[in-house]
Structure formats: C-alpha cells, structure tokens
Amino acid sequence: MNSFEYRRPTRVAEAVQWLRDDPEAKLLAGGQSLLAAMKLRFAAPTLLIDLQGLHELNELTVLREDGEALWIGAMCSHAKVAASPLVRERLPMLAALAHGIGDQQVRNRGTLGGSIANADPAACWPAGVLALNGTVCTDRREIPADDFFTGLFGTALEPDELVCGVRFPALVQAHYLKFEQPASRFALTGVAVARHASGVRVAVTGLGNGIWRWTEAEQALASQFIAGALLGLQVDPAQASGDIHASAEYRAHLAGVLTRRAVQHLASQHLFSIPR
Amino acid sequence: MNYQGTQLLPHPAERVWQALLDPQVLSGCIAGCEQFERVDDNHYKSTVKISIGPVSARFSSTVALADVVAPQRCTLQFAGQGGVAGFGKGAAQVQLLPQDGGASTRLDWSAEAHVGGRLAQIGSRLIEATVRKMSEDFFLRFAAQLAKLAQHEAVATMPTAEAPAVRARPPVKAWARAVAVALAGGMVYWLCFKG
Numbered sequence: 001m002n003s004f005e006y007r008r009p010t011r012v013a014e015a016v017q018w019l020r021d022d023p024e025a026k027l028l029a030g031g032q033s034l035l036a037a038m039k040l041r042f043a044a045p046t047l048l049i050d051l052q053g054l055h056e057l058n059e060l061t062v063l064r065e066d067g068e069a070l071w072i073g074a075m076c077s078h079a080k081v082a083a084s085p086l087v088r089e090r091l092p093m094l095a096a097l098a099h100g101i102g103d104q105q106v107r108n109r110g111t112l113g114g115s116i117a118n119a120d121p122a123a124c125w126p127a128g129v130l131a132l133n134g135t136v137c138t139d140r141r142e143i144p145a146d147d148f149f150t151g152l153f154g155t156a157l158e159p160d161e162l163v164c165g166v167r168f169p170a171l172v173q174a175h176y177l178k179f180e181q182p183a184s185r186f187a188l189t190g191v192a193v194a195r196h197a198s199g200v201r202v203a204v205t206g207l208g209n210g211i212w213r214w215t216e217a218e219q220a221l222a223s224q225f226i227a228g229a230l231l232g233l234q235v236d237p238a239q240a241s242g243d244i245h246a247s248a249e250y251r252a253h254l255a256g257v258l259t260r261r262a263v264q265h266l267a268s269q270h271l272f273s274i275p276r
Numbered sequence: 277m278n279y280q281g282t283q284l285l286p287h288p289a290e291r292v293w294q295a296l297l298d299p300q301v302l303s304g305c306i307a308g309c310e311q312f313e314r315v316d317d318n319h320y321k322s323t324v325k326i327s328i329g330p331v332s333a334r335f336s337s338t339v340a341l342a343d344v345v346a347p348q349r350c351t352l353q354f355a356g357q358g359g360v361a362g363f364g365k366g367a368a369q370v371q372l373l374p375q376d377g378g379a380s381t382r383l384d385w386s387a388e389a390h391v392g393g394r395l396a397q398i399g400s401r402l403i404e405a406t407v408r409k410m411s412e413d414f415f416l417r418f419a420a421q422l423a424k425l426a427q428h429e430a431v432a433t434m435p436t437a438e439a440p441a442v443r444a445r446p447p448v449k450a451w452a453r454a455v456a457v458a459l460a461g462g463m464v465y466w467l468c469f470k471g
Binding site: 033034119120208210241242 | 402
C-alpha cells in the first residue's frame, strides 16, 4: 500500500494553497473514480485534500440576482441533486440525470464537481452541463461549458484550480437519455438536448473521445424542433471510439437514435405546456 | 487498433527528416516525457509519466527506429513497462512525401498499439480513445517543434543576411555604451588599487 497524507481544509484558499505546494497532491471530492484508481495502484498521490468539510461548496440555491439561475455547489452529491425539490421543479432534466448515475452508493458519495473535473468521456454530468450551457465557477474565474471541456479527460482547469460550482441558466426545456453499460451504468452513449431561448444545444457523451456537441443536429432543430428535422443526419463514426462493449459505428448510431427520442419527448411535452 | 493521420508541414522533406531523428525533438513530442537518453544510433530510453483522468503511471520505455530509408520513411517502435499498471507497445510508420516542388512535406503516419496487464483489464473502455489521443498528440507536437526550430533558425540567420548594412554603420545601443563605461571604470579602479 502506498502511504499518503490526508488533510481536510476549512477554507477554499487553504485547499488551493496545499494543491499548489505539492504537485503530486490530489483533490478528493466523492472519490468515486480517484479512490478506485488508487486501490488499483493506478494513482499514487502523496496528499489527498478532502473537500467535504467545505460547506460553501455544498450549497444548492436559486440566484435571484442572476436571472433566476440555478446554483449547484461542486460538492453536492448526485443523490442530493436528484432529491432536491428545487432542481426537480426548475430543471427536472438534471434531477433525472443525477438519479440515473451509477447506484445508490455512488450517488451518495459522487459529486457534480468531481464528475466534471474528472471529465470521464462516458460520464453523464458533462453532457448535462454542456447542453444546458452551464457556467463552471472556480476559485478564480468563470468558465463557460463550451470552453471547460477539452476532450478525453481534459478540462480548462489549471493544475491548482478548484471547481466551486456550476451556474445553470433557468427556464430551459431539456431532456437527457442514455443507453447504459449495464455493469457500470456509465453511458454507452448518452444525449442531452436542451431548448434555450437562443437556440438548441445537443451534447453527446460516451462516444469515447470526450463530450461533444452535435452542431449539425442543433442547426436542424433550431429551424424546426421535431424529430423529423433530424432525418438524414448521422453522427460520423470517426467521431467515436470503440471498446469491448460497443464499436464506434454502434455508438454513433445510438447517438442519432437517442437524439431523436429526446426531441420527440420534448416536442410532445410542448403540446401540454408552453415553454416559459 | 490502428490509427492514422496526415499533416502538411511547410518544410522540405530533408528538414523534417532531420527533426524526426533528433532526440531532442523526439522527446518533446512525447507528452509527460521526463527523461530521454540515447542508447545508440537507433535506440533511446525514456521515462514517461502518463496522466489520463484518475490514472497516473510512470512508464520506463524504449523507442527504436526501424526500416529507415532516408529521407522517405521509417518506423518508430515504442515499448513501455508501467509496473503494476501494465505494459504497452506500439509502432508508428511514418512516410514523407515532398510537395510543392520540395518546399513542403506531407507526413503520413499510421500507428498501432497493444496494451496489456491491469490497465487493459480494467480500463479497456478507455484504451482506444487514449491511444488515439496520444498518437495524434505526438504528431501535433512534432509539427509544433518543427515550427519552433524553424523560427529559431530564422532568428539566427537574420544578422548574416543584413551583415553589410550592419558593418556600414554599427548601431551601438545605449545599454552597450553603459556597460563599456562601467567596465572601463572597473578596470581603472582595479588598476589603481592593485597598483
């Protein structure tokens, strides 16, 4: 067993300072990827900085002064988001997304901040944040989702930067669908479709090379928001990578199917409720 | 797993070839390369730290050049041992084709890789994407290194091109004059006190 030091900061600035002082230190949020990697000896940080004592990162609230945007702190667990009446009322898609991650144990420990900082190419949260056009707020700046995710396990975060939370714009109609890998419940492929006042955003996860926006589908849906608008559009399999569970072609095909279904769902909802 | 790519480089084939055989350039092409030393003409030893997501492992690896046909093609062979994490090996075939009457070069590469051990067992869902990213990164970094080298050379050759003008009227900068005065002052001081 590799020995390591374990510390709990009481302030964000303290955590950032420790991270800066030791290049082999790692932030510990829910530990659902990091601890597994450490148990397998795939990672051996010298210092774990456990963020669970930072209560300001655990807030879930509506920002009145910010156009009713929804604020979800980085240390909010998936279970907390899934059960939150606030999220269920304002952005039910996010509550459903969080409820679909892993199993109950994973949802109790895993966090929004941990998930997006890790940026696993099959994770659910990056699709939600990207489709909803969330803004990732760190200890020093605000990063729009489009700039935050930079490919396979890639983010715009500096080595010593810490995610504080994500601000989601309010009044967005959105739906997330994934085809699960049955053992891990990671998305074999997952699609988040969001209808904003300014247009449509389609984010695809699970293709293998990182979270990706399907701009052709977005353009087609912007002019006409029905599943038929997607006729003839296909995700290029070169955009995807295969593994033992599914080939690149299969994943690319799934992305098309899931996008159509998500649009169908949203379009049918539209009959009963006029988007605010 | 097989990956390929093409890059158009604004340099003559001879130039690209030299860079490809330059250990310094090669080490700069490998992300996370901590050490790179030459064993003999065609073999190198290196230590590479690979960090992808939560996984971070140090590989001690070898790089070998094979099927060398200057300045057209060669094969770069990689083999790495990452302790308990596992091992990997791969090869990239590189082919250079002169374009635009020799002014620029098309670099075609195709790479294949095999990963074994615990990494392959546990991380199978990520291996294809990872290998693809690493091969693409390698050749993107190669193009960047080449551009940097060319820039350095351009800077180094500039004074020669302008040499006659410089000789006709040597521009003495203010700071150079100040240094000369200070040195002269120092000399006088030293001479007086030593004398």
